[in-house]
Amino acid sequence: MLLFLLLLLVCSSQATHFFGTVMTYYPKTTSSDGSLMVVIRYKLSFRSCTDVDSWDCFTGSCGSQSAFELNIVDEENGREWCQREGIMTQQVLTNAPFEMRLEGGNWISNIVNGIIAWRALTLVELRNRSDTGQANRSPQTTILPAVRVPSNCRRDFNLLAFDPDGDEVKCRYGDALLSECNPCTPPSVLTLSSSCTLSFSPTTSSNLGPYAVQLVMEDFPRETITLIQTDGSQTMKTVNTSISKIPVQFVLQVDPAVPSCTEGLYLPKFLPPTPANRARLYTPVGQTLEIRIKAEAKNSTISELLFSGPYNVNQTRSGPEEFTLRWKPSESEDGESYPMCFVVQAVDNSVKYHSELRCVIVTVGNDTSSNTNATEQTPTTPPITTAVTTPATDLAVVRLTARISTLFPLTENDIRNTIMRQIKDALVEQGLPSQVDLVLVKIL
Structure with missing residues (x-):
């Protein structure tokens, strides 16, 4: 019988605490040599504000990073989740497309649709468009880490799907074969329209719990266009071929039945002057935009x-x-457009209730329709510092004692080269990422 100790070194983002991600990008200046600066903004949602993970280059040439910051967006009062925004400035040598991927483990515990490890993929398409003469820009959206719905209530989640180039934006579930998630099992309690509306219908108590929602948002030209690369090569895109794609991932929490599904009783109801969902707002540079939000809930208490x-x-x-x-x-x-989404949360006897999801798109610049006091608008469709921080390489160190029984003697090399590899493979099968490190401490 052989007994030895291992230290399992896992990046801090390997616990069961992931709540999703979303990424958008903004092409900036192009230099005379053809190189291009692009600002990539993404949300990371975890249980704690100290948890981190980073996006890596997956395919193509992703360039070099010239600036980075990571800041808190919002934290739920009960510390159920925390969302942070990362801003990366990349300098790429050409405008050729590239992909960035986020990968790790794990989502929060007890995900009903069986998702454990997380994976998300962004296709950054920066080639010049024949219709605008400028670099392609991604769809713009954001999402809360978690949205709630009582099991006995119907609700539509109309996601923000705005494209600054005027493209048609469509949503679909991720595809594991395209490395967009791992696995990509959709929530059985939701139906998805291509126009990015998720619909929930009343269900039984057996379907309560959290679901991982793993969507991909894509932009499609409204007419055939040509994408022109720095080297002069060209690619045609029709109305049926997507240009770029971004991930939209979050948690849907299906809660026990509420006494009444009527908005304004237990479920908060928005009141004027709250902006309408998908409203488009404008504000000049350097001027403060105010968005006023009001809601009511007669039988519960609005908390945040x-x-x-x-x-x-x-x-x-x-x-x-x-x-x-x-x-x-x-x-x-x-000149850029920025997405904002919100819900009002109410509480009754420790039970949490959410309003509907509302989102707006804010375009920065001097526009004749600018109005810094946002009021309710009819939704429109497009042609439609804090200190800079560096993500820490936090490690969770886990002591693992293993007892091995064999029919033949084992050398230390056997343990290091064979046994440890088999243990690592077993851990990866259980949901840990392949980059996890095992360190042999002692043979007892």
């Missing part, structure tokens, strides 16, 4: 506003049922 958007949006509570979001865009954000 949950928000996803740029990290430097300031949130204040102006009354028992009123909130204000304030954002002052900088010069570097001029």
Whole structure:
């Protein structure tokens, strides 16, 4: 009988605490040599604000990183989740497309649709478009780490799906064969339309719990266009071929039945002057945009506003049922469009209830329709510092004692080269990432 100790070194993001991610990108300046600067913004949602993970280059030439920051967007009062926004500035030598991937483990515990490890993929397409003469821009969206719905209530989640180039935006579930998730089993309690609406219908108590929602959002040209690369090569895109793609991943929590599904009783109901879902707002550079949000819930107590958007949006509570979001865009954000989403959360006897999901798109710049006091609008479709921080390489160190019984003597080399590899393979099968490290400490 052989007994030895191992240290299992796992990046801090390997616990069961992932709540999803979303990524968008903004092409910036092009140099005379053809190189291009692109700003990539992404959300990472975990149980804790100290958890981290990083996006890696998957295919193509992703360039070099010239700047990076990671800041808190919002944290649920009960510390159920924390969302942070990462901003990467990449300098790429050409405008050829490339892919970035996020991979690790694990999602939060007890995911009903069986998702354990996380994986997300972004296709960054920066080639010049024949219709605009500019680099392609990704669809713009964001999402909260978790949204709730009682099991006995119907609800539609109309995701924000805005494209600054005027493309048609479509949603689909991720595909494991395209390395977009691992695995990609959709939630059985949801139906998805290509126009990015997720519909939940009343279900039984056997379907309660959290579901991992792993979507891909793509932009399609409204007419045939040509994408032109720095080297002069060209690629045609028809109305049926997507240009770029971004991940939209989050948790759907199906809760026990509520006494009434009528909005305004237990479930918070939005009131004016809350902007309509998918409203498009404008604000000039350097001027503070105010978004006023009001809701009511007669049989529960409104506890907080949950928000996803740029990290430097300031949130204040102006009354028992009123909130204000304030954002002052900088010069570097001029001409860009930024997504913001929110829900109001109410509580009754420790049971949490969410309002419907609402999202707006804020375009920065001097526009004749600019209005810094946002009010309810009819949704439109497109042609439609804090200190810079570096993500820490936190390690969770786990002591693992293994007892091995063999019919033949084992040398230390046998243990290091064979046994440890078999243990690692078994751990990876259970959901740990392949980059996990095993260190032999002692043979007892």
